[in-house]
Amino acid sequence: xxxxxxxxxxxxxxSLNAVAQEQExxxxxxxxxxxxxxxxxxxxxxxxxxxxxxxPGPAYYQQQAxxxxxxxxxxxxxxxxxxxxxxxxxxxPDDLTxxxxxxxxxxxxxxxxxxxxxxxxxxxxxxxxxxxxxxxxESFDGGFNIESVTSTEGKALSHTINQTMMRVELPMAMKxxxxxxxxxxxxxxxxxxxxxxxxxxxxLFPDGNRNYxxxxxxxRMAVYNDVEGWQNSQFWGRxxxxxxxxxxxxxxxxxxxxxLDGTGKLMNRKDVFSKDMMNRYEKAKKSFDEPVVxxxxxxxxxxxxxxxxxxxxxxxxxxxxxxxxxxxxxxxxWDMMAVKLGDRDVMAVSLYSKEGNPLWExxxxxxxxxxxxxxxxxxxxxxxxxxxxxxxxxxGMEYPMICWNYGRPDxxxxxxxxxxxxxxxxxxxxxxxxxxxxxVNSDERQWTWMDEGLNTFMQYVAEQDFGxxxxxxxxxxxxxxxxxxxxxxxxxRYMGGNQDRIAPIMTKGLNTYQFxxxxxxxxxxxxxxxxxxxxxxxxxxxxxKEYANRWMFKHPTxxxxxxxxxxxxxxxxxxxxxxxxxxxxxxxIGLKEVKKYYVSSEPNQYAKNYAATNNRSLEDLNWVYLVxxxxxxxxxxxxxxxxxxxxPTLKEYMMDNFTPEERNNMEQPKYFYNMTFExxxxxxxxxxxxxxYADGTTKTETYPAQIWRFNDNEVTKAIASIKEIVSITVDPxxxxxxxxxxxxxxxKEVKExxxxxxxxxxxxx
Amino acid sequence: xxxxxxILLLIIFPFFLSVAHKYYVSVTQIEYVKEKNSLxxxxxxxxxxxxxxxxxxxxxxxxxxxxxxxxxxxxxxKKYLKQKFEIKINTKEVNFxxxxxxxxxxxxxxxxxxxxxxxxxxxEISNTVLFDLFPKQKNIVKSKINSKINNLIFTKEDxxxxxxxx
Numbered sequence: 017x018x019x020x021x022x023x024x025x026x027x028x029x030x031s032l033n034a035v036a037q038e039q040e041x042x043x044x045x046x047x048x049x050x051x052x053x054x055x056x057x058x059x060x061x062x063x064x065x066x067x068x069x070x071x072p073g074p075a076y077y078q079q080q081a082x083x084x085x086x087x088x089x090x091x092x093x094x095x096x097x098x099x100x101x102x103x104x105x106x107x108x109p110d111d112l113t114x115x116x117x118x119x120x121x122x123x124x125x126x127x128x129x130x131x132x133x134x135x136x137x138x139x140x141x142x143x144x145x146x147x148x149x150x151x152x153x154e155s156f157d158g159g160f161n162i163e164s165v166t167s168t169e170g171k172a173l174s175h176t177i178n179q180t181m182m183r184v185e186l187p188m189a190m191k192x193x194x195x196x197x198x199x200x201x202x203x204x205x206x207x208x209x210x211x212x213x214x215x216x217x218x219x220l221f222p223d224g225n226r227n228y229x230x231x232x233x234x235x236r237m238a239v240y241n242d243v244e245g246w247q248n249s250q251f252w253g254r255x256x257x258x259x260x261x262x263x264x265x266x267x268x269x270x271x272x273x274x275x276l277d278g279t280g281k282l283m284n285r286k287d288v289f290s291k292d293m294m295n296r297y298e299k300a301k302k303s304f305d306e307p308v309v310x311x312x313x314x315x316x317x318x319x320x321x322x323x324x325x326x327x328x329x330x331x332x333x334x335x336x337x338x339x340x341x342x343x344x345x346x347x348x349x350w351d352m353m354a355v356k357l358g359d360r361d362v363m364a365v366s367l368y369s370k371e372g373n374p375l376w377e378x379x380x381x382x383x384x385x386x387x388x389x390x391x392x393x394x395x396x397x398x399x400x401x402x403x404x405x406x407x408x409x410x411x412g413m414e415y416p417m418i419c420w421n422y423g424r425p426d427x428x429x430x431x432x433x434x435x436x437x438x439x440x441x442x443x444x445x446x447x448x449x450x451x452x453x454x455x456v457n458s459d460e461r462q463w464t465w466m467d468e469g470l471n472t473f474m475q476y477v478a479e480q481d482f483g484x485x486x487x488x489x490x491x492x493x494x495x496x497x498x499x500x501x502x503x504x505x506x507x508x509r510y511m512g513g514n515q516d517r518i519a520p521i522m523t524k525g526l527n528t529y530q531f532x533x534x535x536x537x538x539x540x541x542x543x544x545x546x547x548x549x550x551x552x553x554x555x556x557x558x559x560x561k562e563y564a565n566r567w568m569f570k571h572p573t574x575x576x577x578x579x580x581x582x583x584x585x586x587x588x589x590x591x592x593x594x595x596x597x598x599x600x601x602x603x604x605i606g607l608k609e610v611k612k613y614y615v616s617s618e619p620n621q622y623a624k625n626y627a628a629t630n631n632r633s634l635e636d637l638n639w640v641y642l643v644x645x646x647x648x649x650x651x652x653x654x655x656x657x658x659x660x661x662x663x664p665t666l667k668e669y670m671m672d673n674f675t676p677e678e679r680n681n682m683e684q685p686k687y688f689y690n691m692t693f694e695x696x697x698x699x700x701x702x703x704x705x706x707x708x709y710a711d712g713t714t715k716t717e718t719y720p721a722q723i724w725r726f727n728d729n730e731v732t733k734a735i736a737s738i739k740e741i742v743s744i745t746v747d748p749x750x751x752x753x754x755x756x757x758x759x760x761x762x763x764k765e766v767k768e769x770x771x772x773x774x775x776x777x778x779x780x781x
Numbered sequence: 782x783x784x785x786x787x788i789l790l791l792i793i794f795p796f797f798l799s800v801a802h803k804y805y806v807s808v809t810q811i812e813y814v815k816e817k818n819s820l821x822x823x824x825x826x827x828x829x830x831x832x833x834x835x836x837x838x839x840x841x842x843x844x845x846x847x848x849x850x851x852x853x854x855x856x857x858x859k860k861y862l863k864q865k866f867e868i869k870i871n872t873k874e875v876n877f878x879x880x881x882x883x884x885x886x887x888x889x890x891x892x893x894x895x896x897x898x899x900x901x902x903x904x905e906i907s908n909t910v911l912f913d914l915f916p917k918q919k920n921i922v923k924s925k926i927n928s929k930i931n932n933l934i935f936t937k938e939d940x941x942x943x944x945x946x947x
Binding site for chain 2: 500509513514516517769770775778
């Protein structure tokens with residue numbers, strides 16, 4: 017079937033602008049503000065460290081920091097004491113004369129400046145208890161107490177502490193390739209993270225036992241790289257961590273009735289596992305569908321009642337990790353399951369006190385395993401040997417191979433959907449962080465979104481997988497996992513909101529408003545839209561995998577990501593990064609008007625004007641005329657017959673230029689539409705248009721975003737159709753995060769407002 | 782080792798966790814539908830924060846949940862909103878009807894209506910929802926009245942906003 021393409025060409029008048037040049041005052045000059053301008057000005061010039069294609073360059077380097085630590089936790093006082101030897105390797109081409117060491121617990125010192133940057137106001141009246149806690153209590157003193165900083169010979173090293181950063185003076189400058197070892201002895205008061213907040217600490221249970229989830233517990237090296245020099249931006253509590261890779265050898269001494277797990281391989285399992293635990297552990301290594309309990313709830317309940325005065329030392333060794341975290345308690349139930357990833361087996365592990373049951377024994381380890389599979393498919397096979405999920409109240413935080421997660425049923429073991437889905441989502445999210453930033457090690461101190469945004473996007477993919485692989489995890493009525501972040505329509509309220517409370521994604525996390533939307537929701541949604549709607553899964557997935565593999569065990573910057581996605585796909589993305597990541601523009605694309613035309617044999621006003629102005633006769637021009645349905649020139653009889661029936665000129669042309677057989681096989685469009693699209697929102701996006709025909713069928717077409725390159729406000733498209741179109745909808749599946757869909761339909765839809773829908777629902781009850 | 786008292790500071794430093802699911806912003810839409818003489822209000826408030834506030838303010842046993850919720854929960858929400866959400870139209874105080882509420886992800890969506898409003902020349906709004914427990918809370922109100930759209934922000938320091946349509 018061949019459409020009369022020439023018909024469209026001869027009705028070129030639709031796109032002709034025969035308007036006389038108006039007299040406008042001369043506007044002042046401007047620079048290139050086109051939304052499709054390439055990001056040369058925003059990006060650094062590519063260099064030997066990071067290439068124009070977004071990959072590590074020939075001179076790319078990264079430092080290494082290895083740790084040997086001996087730690088002890090005093091369960092009565094909740095104090096951690098430690099002694100570490102740090103070995104730092106300078107792989108940079110620069111000479112270093114000092115080192116920066118991070119002291120994150122100092123955000124909790126008695127007079128931490130971090131407390132000073134939150135705003136507060138005197139309340140004219142308040143309850144007595146609040147008054148007392150505000151003005152009369154001793155505040156918590158949780159900072160590091162550094163007892164000594166010494167060289168391997170035992171000589172004191174000169175050092176200066178500036179809040180959460182400590183500068184250690186090197187006795188001799190470090191040159192390229194040099195290694196330097198030094199020792200630090202320290203202790204600190206572990207915080208009650210339920211009362212005081214924090215990403216680590218303990219929860220004190222009514223039975224007097226503690227659940228310790230310990231991280232940021234040691235003075236550790238800051239990152240030194242080609243982009244920042246020393247990344248020694250202070251820890252104010254919100255932006256997270258920038259850390260170099262290295263090897264950890266950690267010995268942790270805790271009460272003998274405690275269980276413990278953390279980053280790395282447990283090197284002395286026989287010393288700390290009972291015979292029963294060892295047997296169950298061997299079983300777990302071969303169990304791929306159901307977790308095997310290593311330490312049961314009855315066994316945990318026995319331990320809870322005791323307070324052993326003896327001690328045990330757990331020895332862990334981790335290679336090529338950027339941090340170290342561990343959890344310990346006498347309350348733990350411990351279960352494990354094996355996961356096949358590529359040609360290796362990985363262990364999915366959960367640690368939880370009985371307060372987490374029945375939810376935790378049912379789903380935690382399965383959620384861990386499922387997440388590892390999803391993320392491995394999209395990036396690379398999980399390279400470590402285990403991933404642990406630890407139950408901790410009100411926590412959601414990630415470390416290499418271990419994370420803390422909330423989700424606790426009530427005292428009767430009952431839980432609602434919010435608790436269940438909350439727990440599953442946080443486990444998926446935190447385990448996912450093993451990939452971003454633990455392995456694809458971006459600078460969280462500067463760019464929160466680079467790990468949180470990418471991870472929240474991946475979380476959405478993993479949640480959808482989880483819902484498919486474990487339909488038993490879904491509640492009745494949920495056909496798929498009810499992901500909160502990811503789908504385009506969930507971000508429209510944020511993006512369409514008050515501009516004073518919105519910052520671009522490319523903003524340091526400390527300074528943004530609506531942190532969750534800014535660093536998690538919006539970038540995750542932007543990537544999801546890129547994948548599902550703009551680029552398509554095939555191109556996106558290939559490029560995303562390329563990025564992950566280029567930068568695994570390395571330190572990427574935002575540009576490395578932006579460049580790689582384009583480099584691997586041949587899909588120009590500068591307009592997308594510019595709009596979604598560098599600006600706070602939102603999406604609003606609509607249909608301004610649609611005009612419908614039919615072929616006619618009568619010359620229309622346009623043709624008559626043209627002939628008169630150009631001194632031509634209509635017979636010579638011999639045009640095919642199109643008449644608009646709403647105009648005075650329209651006659652109802654034009655709705656009958658084919659286009660060639662209604663235009664002798666057209667009929668004669670067809671008879672002269674096509675054989676009877678060709679004419680028989682031709683399809684003639686009868687209906688012509690001039691669509692004018694408007695774009696009240698700043699973001700340029702593809703225009704997805706769904707045509708609904710009179711016979712009930714539909715067809716969807718997508719005009720790429722580049723359609724907006726000449727006019728940022730309005731574009732027109734002319735289409736011809738054999739079937740009559742009864743309605744046209746822009747973005748029918750709500751894929752573009754359009755904040756206002758009231759202008760998306762022709763004819764204009766009168767939708768019942770959300771308010772009336774709810775009111776009618778309530779009335780009906 | 783000296784024992785230290787661990788307390789809840791009023792200026793609680795918001796230790797945002799990696800998941801950072803906390804919001805400190807509520808969003809309320811107010812629309813004047815002239816054909817119905819009605820002012821329609823849809824308020825979205827974080828469920829956890831509202832639940833904590835109601836527990837502290839009224840009754841520790843209050844639970845906001847989509848399964849097996851006690852009917853008294855609605856009464857408490859209504860009572861709280863009547864205390865914290867005040868509107869004057871054309872300088873006269875008006876009362877709203879609490880139509881009901883729904884749960885959407887982590888938020889409670891409350892539907893309120895003020896009827897018999899034949900015209901709006903001026904409107905004064907006071908929105909102090911959640912300020913009593915969360916001093917950092919910000920309440921955003923998007924109003925669409927007489928074809929004009931306004932974005933109002935309420936904070937502990939700024940609890941009254943006024944719009945003039947004359």
